């Protein structure tokens with residue numbers, strides 16, 4: 040039996056989690072030098088920063104545009120708050136919008152993105168869903184790798200498991216709904232809690248059965264590469280206290296005492312800085328020396344130096360914007376906005392793919408079937424989040440018509456690619472990615488449609504979401520002002536096959552709701568209702584109603600440079616020696632899954648690549664007898680960081696000084712540290728924290 044928060048015998052109060060010291064004072068980083076500067080403290084940023092800083096000799100700075108979120112912690116950590124006390128559309132959301140979408144009757148649609156520590160993982164729906172082996176191997180293939188390469192399925196599965204701390208469902212849940220899992224497909228030593236909510240509601244079990252009645256079997260193990268079928272997905276839930284687990288709670292909060300990791304919030308990175316002379320010694324590639332950042336449009340621009348690397352983790356919208364503002368992008372775009380060109384890289388901001396979705400809604404036939412429509416403060420009740428889903432393969436969706444459809448997709452490939460309004464290199468990449476979507480994915484069991492059973496806001500809804508769009512969009516700066524949002528053209532439904540797949544998906548969603556046993560829970564259909572029945576009705580309704588499922592990706596795609604790629608298999612931005620992108624902007628193709636499981640895996644792999652390169656550089660430097668291994672004292676990478684104002688650095692001790700002395704906080708010379716650095720090394724009392732923050 041559950042006990043409300045704060046009463047004897049109750050679970051820990053979620054908002055009393057460990058509060059990691061961070062600083063909002065930009066001067067604390069100004070002029071300092073870190074080994075790695077991570078741009079964005081979101082999902083991937085905190086994974087990368089957390090993993091790099093496991094080594095006390097490595098210094099890391101994270102700069103996050105949003106707030107820490109600690110003062111509003113309940114909004115983030117109570118699972119049901121993602122619906123009933125949502126951070127979307129608040130100051131924790133970038134509140135982006137698309138431009139008018141020609142495929143959606145010229146509608147402008149919202150694009151929520153988290154602007155807080157944890158990024159979109161702090162505000163998302165908690166679905167933890169893995170993509171398929173087929174898709175990951177296609178991703179590897181178009182980048183010249185096989186299934187056993189860095190970007191093949193085996194390595195991605197290993198990395199996703201590395202980040203995971205899996206707990207099986209509790210008995211009450213297993214009694215209520217058909218949940219299957221294979222423990223071997225999960226990791227148990229990682230920091231990210233993955234489990235199921237504490238309880239369920241009758242329509243959840245019925246949804247799975249109705250979907251199965253219509254040809255999509257209940258999956259026995261959706262997490263090991265065969266991601267299709269119907270199942271209750273895992274959620275990023277910590278079952279010890281029924282709170283959300285996310286990159287902040289998993290990779291940052293537990294490390295309050297890590298002195299070599301500094302986190303600055305409330306500051307936007309405005310551009311990456313380069314050593315313009317460095318290209319001659321680096322095979323033509325430029326060297327990133329740090330970043331410029333600022334609290335607000337009219338505030339001072341400050342600089343922090345990166346001795347080894349700058350790592351972009353700003354997410355699918357902001358990464359391409361930061362690159363373009365820094366002079367990396369399509370030459371004609373940059374020149375139009377008076378941004379000096381550092382690397383002419385036409386693919387930056389292209390190849391954008393997103394899932395679009397909408398829900399059909401019914402009145403519940405029995406109101407007791409559905410959860411309360413608010414945060415109740417009872418942890419077990421508040422742990423309920425929607426998670427029953429089904430990935431419906433093209434075969435089930437289309438039956439015999441699939442072969443015709445795939446033939447038509449192939450036939451239209453060349454003309455579709457030629458019609459894309461994008462630089463030539465991007466068209467070559469479109470050809471590659473369109474090719475594997477049609478030939479490898481539409482011909483497999485991977486689901487181009489996801490159905491979701493949502494029991495929220497007093498209604499029962501079956502949603503359909505397009506997973507493998509053949510349409511493409513772009514994210515391009517509209518001015519050189521880093522505080523102006525970029526132009527987001529999602530390209531929704533501009534490819535005719537996407538509309539057709541969506542229509543088929545919505546028809547199936549209605550059929551599922553009208554099939555027993557789910558139909559027993561359904562009263563009258565509220566949305567769209569009986570007035571929508573012909574194909575033309577559906578197309579009109581779809582264009583008027585679909586919007587993002589919040590999974591934009593591919594805006595800094597890993598593809599060959601000649602195919603409009605932005606990063607290579609080492610995640611380095613082409614034309615640079617030490618600038619990487621590590622986050623959801625990187626996949627070259629859309630994945631049939633919610634995006635965060637793959638992004639956790641990608642970030643784990645990214646951190647490993649970074650550390651491997653560091654180890655190799657250190658080995659090389661010690662075998663050649665050259666210099667110090669610490670970039671702080673001489674810079675192993677062999678170049679001089681940009682000179683910044685260095686205000687206070689001498690007086691307070693640089694972060695690099697910290698790392699070289701601070702494996703044990705006791706060895707620190709406290710007299711040389713600023714208050715916030717004291718907080719970072721764990722000698723802080725709450726009073727000091729208050730002062731420091």
Ligand SMILES: Cc1cc2nc3c(=O)[nH]c(=O)nc-3n(C[C@H](O)[C@H](O)[C@H](O)COP(=O)(O)OP(=O)(O)OC[C@H]3O[C@@H](n4cnc5c(N)ncnc54)[C@H](O)[C@@H]3O)c2cc1C
Nearest residue numbers: 079081082083104158159163164166308354623633634635
């Ligand atoms: C409302 C919503 C619901 C979602 N639901 C789910 C779900 O249920 N399951 C799932 O798997 N996925 C879901 N997603 C998607 C998932 O959360 C994202 O794909 C994932 O978080 C992407 O990780 P990321 O690291 O690429 O970006 P983010 O997590 O968005 O992190 C980017 C960070 O960089 C910061 N940043 C950006 N620009 C700058 C700058 N110039 N300077 C400093 N900092 C900057 C941002 O503020 C942010 O904190 C959802 C997303 C949203 C928005």
